[in-house]
Amino acid sequence: MTETSIRTDYRVRASELVGRNWLNTGGRQLTLEDLRGKIVILDFWTFCCINCLHVLDELRPLEQKFSDVVVTVGVHSPKFEHEADPDALAAAVERYDIQHPVLDDPELTTWQAYTARAWPTLVVVDPEGYIVAHLSGEGHAAGLESLVEELVEEHSAKGTLHRGDGPYVPTESTAGDLRFPGKAVPLANGSLLIGDTGHHRLVELDADLVTVRRTIGSGEKGAADGTADVAQFNEPQGLAVLPQQVAQQIGYDVVVADSVNHLLRGVSLADGAVRTIAGNGVQRLLDAGNHVKARPAELQESPDQLGGYDGDTPEDATPRLTDTHLGTRPLEVSLSSPWDVLWSTVLERVVIAMAGTHQLFTFDPVTGSVDILAGTGLEGLLDGDGAEAWFAQSSGLAEDASGNLWVADSETSAVRTISFPEINGHRRTQVRTAIGTGLFDFGFRDGAADQARLQHPLGVTALPDGSVAIADTYNGAVRRYDPTTGHVSTLARGLSEPCDVLVDLTPTATGSEPLLIVVEANRHQLVRVPIPKEALAVDEGASQTQRPQTPVVAGSHALTIRFSAPKGQKLDDRWGDPTQLKISSSPEELLVSGGGTSVGLTRELVLSDSVSEGVLHITARAAACDGEPGGEIPDHAACHLYQQDWGIPVRISHDGETGLTLDLRGLD
Incomplete structure (x- = not known):
């Protein structure tokens, strides 16, 4: 095949932008005619999609460089039912700091008009209103920049390019001391450390869940190491407290999943100092449209992985993944949107929910070893041996009393469990689905696990009785799964995008009724929720992505x-x-x-x-x-x-x- 540009070889008029409402326009309802004279990039996205979030960040430098000639329009075409809620969309636009107009397209009207088939999809419209590019996936920033430069030159010469400000109008923030908090972890002193995601920092809260003891990070988006007031994060999410003996050996106490920076950071609780402990800051690109920034050997794939397969026929052929070890130079390894981290007492390593590549990694803070624990990088729901399993944007981790891992696998609306049986003297990694059936199935239903439904869960924690609590994010609920009975029930409802849940271990919570602490992202707060003896049973049906x-x-x-x-x-x-x-x-x-x-x-x-x-x-x-x-x-x-x-x-x-x-x- 020969090299080409991303520009189409046809001239088709762009369809009108039709939806329920516009955001980030100050109440103005835009039309394509309003954008005539500008180069328009239509970004078809849905806020559950990690690849869509990657594209938002890819477009930011382009929007800044060509701010007088390019207008990005986010066309939000939802996958999940919750994403069609206008309040949820408004919160997502604020959470991800989207600084361009967004069309609310809940019926997928504009999605269909532009024949989008995947999230994300990008369509470029020239200043005269003709489609000049139609792209799927991520990784198109360089090609888009070249195309924009070409269009600027062409339409400047024709006199059809209009320079000046676009229609974006910022909205006021709804946040307080916290802004869209992500994950939380209890500390030995009775306080909690929070990933204050929207403020790009960490916050230590007192046991009352309100009083701020201290902040770690300047609050400015970035990736700087240093003291607590100088260090920078970019949407930090999960946190893991290391065992004391490990922390003393390596000089930091907490591991932070710094999601947009594609880094792991280490934090010393004594002084709040921050250091980078894993990741080179370059996104590890194993999925839709992604670029790998090194030879495939950096992925530890055999050179013939794409050209050779195990099995006798193409029908049963599967790629060979010969090695899962990524090296002992952690600052040279690429990560992709690490979303949660957990210290595994069985593996004696930090487990990483690598949402961007639909995998689980491990990191040994003592040796620096980084390894793939489970997942091929393909997005979906497939159980079995860890090297063959599929995940879909894994976003929450927990460990139970037996050392098994529990995973909130958000895009399949599933909860997965990982065990480590000894077989012939070797520890194996086995993946099993507890709740969930696939990428397009979700709902709000209690009962037997094979019939129960969740909607994009982001957090999970082990309860004292051996069951697990689930932050059922898009259902606004906390759910409970009992592995003994295989039954799913509902513990709490009416929450606003709960994205993490943990057992309350503070002295004031040691009453007759156990409590959970829930991170309620869209209300910018942490709340306590009782665990009732009799959970409310729910059956609002099973759904599929429309x-x-x-x-x-x-x-x-x-x-x-x-x-x-x-x-x-x-x-x-x-x-x-x-x-x-x-x-x-x-x-x-x-x-x-x-x-x-x-x-x-x-x-x-x-x-x-x-x-x-x-x-x-x-x-x-x-x-x-x-x-x-x-x-x-x-x-x-x-x-x-x-x-x-x-x-x-x-x-x-x-x-x-x-x-x-x-x-x-x-x-x-």
């Missing part, structure tokens, strides 16, 4: 994934075909043939005529390295792994489509 279904005919379908290496890169074909497709369906009976994993970006699918509707799950990968097309790849060239996951809802119709074409990247 996305438009594509009508398709039963029978044969030609699937094509369009991909070209961007400028300055070439496909890395040194070890065979560097592309890969993995395809499955829900229900399984929908796909008669064409499923499984194999090389190449085309596949012949056969859909059943006995299933009326379902979802096609498609993952495409391609590997490229820096170098000129037709030439050799230089030694030590930076190599890049591009990936996009699609869930395409379909319904069988006699006049439906007979083929499916998707873009891994925009094509010329």
